[in-house]
Amino acid sequence: MKLIADSGSTKTDWRLITPSGEVLEFRSEGINPYFHTDESVSETLRRISFAPYSHADIDEVYFYSAGSNTKKSIEIMNIGFRRIFTSAKVYIKHDLLGAARALYKTSSGLVAILGTGSNSCLYDDEKIKMNLGGFGYILGDEGSGMHIGRKVVREFMNDLMPNDMQDVFTEKYRVTKDQIIYAVYKDAYPNRFLASFSKFASENIEHPYIEEMVDDAFMKFFERYIIQYPGYKKYKLRVLGSVGHHFEKQLRARAERYDVEIDKIMRAPIQGLLEYHQNH
Secondary structure, eight states: OEEEEEEOSSEEEEEEEOTTSOEEEEEEEOOOTTTOOHHHHHHHHHTOOBTTBOGGGOOEEEEEETTOOSHHHHHHHHHHHHHHOTTSEEEEEEHHHHHHHHHHTTSOEEEEEESSSEEEEEEETTEEEEEEOOOHHHHOOTTSHHHHHHHHHHHHHTTOSOHHHHHHHHHHHOOOHHHHHHHHHTSSOHHHHHHTTHHHHHHTTTSHHHHHHHHHHHHHHHHHTGGGSTTGGGSEEEEESHHHHHTHHHHHHHHHTTTOEEEEEESOSHHHHHHHHHOO
16 A cells, blocks of 8 residues: 655655555654754654554655655654565655656746745756755745745834834733744744734735735745746746645735746645655
8 A cells, every 4th residue: 555645744645555456544643854853753653543444554655754855854753664664665755856846747947935934946857956945944944834824923023013013913812922932932833833823914905014024924935035046937837735825826926027937826735745745
């Protein structure tokens, strides 16, 4: 049996292809080697049920993960997975390759991931030929849910929100500045915490103040990554992730300013990855 998964910092989508060809769907928490040890990877996997099958029934695992792009991070994942999937061949791949395969299959173009984090690449001949971005929530993630959420939080922390937005924010979250500081600097997943506030931007996107904030985030993403690809205008751009889905209007408006054509926005890659592996 073949098991395919896409994992971001927040959640993992799983698809299990059974011997009869039936596809079973599962969901679990995200597994990211930036925030996990090999022991915690194993513990997370151990808690996941693939009923009516067990981990030992699976022959192949294709796991696409945020953060699985260095020798060290892949080693962490491999050790953690092989403790649990004792009978399987395990293939740990970067989520950027997963996004490219889901969006393009065997064709070519520019890829953007805009979810909790952000990344981009030029995909050609079924390979990533060039990668810009993907430096994580401290050094990058422009245009992501974390970036937009951090902008919202910064405005709140510095009392820079318009009064009407300040009232909406405090009514919705009922959170103190001290609680935010603790969550950002002490809790385990500050990127997830900050990204959760991008929902506030999505719910209030018609407010000019919020729309300008979101546009600025996308401007930084395009300026630092997309328009830096040589000959970028000759490629189509396909976008993966919840931020691209929820802020499609603002994303397309920013793309048009750079003469970039977005021809597809996909909220999640798992269906595309399933189709890719069913045919390869």
